Amino acid sequence: MKRLERFARFVPVLGWLLLAMLVFVPAFGGSRYLIYIGTLIALQAALATSLNLVIGYAGQFAMSHAAFYGFGAYASAIFVTSIGMTFWWSVPAAMLAAAVIAAIIGYPALRYTGGVYLALITFAFGELARLTAANWQEVTGGAMGMRVTYSPEPLFGLNLGTGKGLYWVAAATLLISLAVVFAVQRSRFGRALVAVREDEVLASFLGIDVMHHKLAAYVMSSALAAMVGTAYAPIMSFISPDLLSVQQTISLLGIVILGGAGTLAGPIVGTTLFFGLPEMMRVDTIYRLVVLGVVIVLVVLLMPQGIVGTANARLKRWRRAAKAILRSGARV
Secondary structure: OHHHHHHHHHHHHHHHHHHHHHHHHHHHHHHHHHHHHHHHHHHHHHHHHHHHHHHHOOOOOOOOOHHHHHHHHHHHHHHHHHHOOOOHHHHHHHHHHHHHHHHHHHHHHHHHHHOOOHHHHHHHHHHHHHHHHHOHHHHHHHHHHHEEOOOOOOOOOEEOOOHHHHHHHHHHHHHHHHHHHHHHHHHHHHHHHHHHOOOOOHHHHOOOOOHHHHHHHHHHHHHHHHHHHHHHHHOOOOOOOOHHHHHHHHHHHHHHHHHHOOOOOOOHHHHHHHHHHHHOOOHHHHHHHHHHHHHHHHHHOOOOOOHHHHHHHHHHHHHHHHHHHHHHHHHO
16 A cells, blocks of 8 residues: 555645646747747736635635736836836836735725625725726726837846747746745745634634734735736737726636635646636637636536645545555554
8 A cells, every 4th residue: 555655645746747847848849829828828827826815825705806917017017118117127016006005905895894895895996997997098098908019128148028038927927926825825824814714713712813814815915916917018018908807807716716726736727727728629718708617617516625625635535544554554
């Protein structure tokens, strides 16, 4: 039964190897189409990972994620084109502005309401942000959108203005989002978030400041969404108010649930299935939500914890079984 234990230990390593292939293979594939698909998947996986921080770990349903995603794109473009900032300085500036707005919205929503009211308040903010972008003609270009003509400045001698260079920008946003969530997951703050998610009353009895932990997760998640938005602007060369649409947030919710909320690899698996498979099958954008809906229903019925969550649970059972067999063999 040592083989069973070795297999249980090897599966997570295999998962990380597959993730590395998904992240880095497009950059060395040479095909423009493969690089383009890899860029889209990296951006969406980074965005889903940032949403997973507030939904999967804090257990709060915030419906404003796409609004901060679009805000980051618009803010970065305005900072670069109107103020004269470099792209790399516009990234932390947009993240800071998003964090301040998230704190202003999140504090009263979580302090006095929370729960379903947080979803309603953040939904209202998202729609307000979209309408503002659609009607503020002088700044955002209005409903016609804003064309982006700049590219990230070279970094470490790497030209980031090409398709492959922009892919590396998207991959960097994914790796940074993963690193932040990983650090939170392994920290005392992350363990407190999980305690809040499981039982707020018990967490408060244990001395955890429930409201401030939820607010911190919401602010961090929104800032990361804005960071991904700053990469979206030069990659797609165009920003429109549709980027802030609540349908974007709903799609991200489905992706997180599909892959496994509260897991590190769940958003990546969900994004790959949602964007990768329909693209390979040439499924039209209109039918992608239909495909996602069917898959989510099946996953919820068969794997309530999501694909990665179910796999992790089974791995834990295999490890416990392998250890129990080894102990019983040692006794004999």
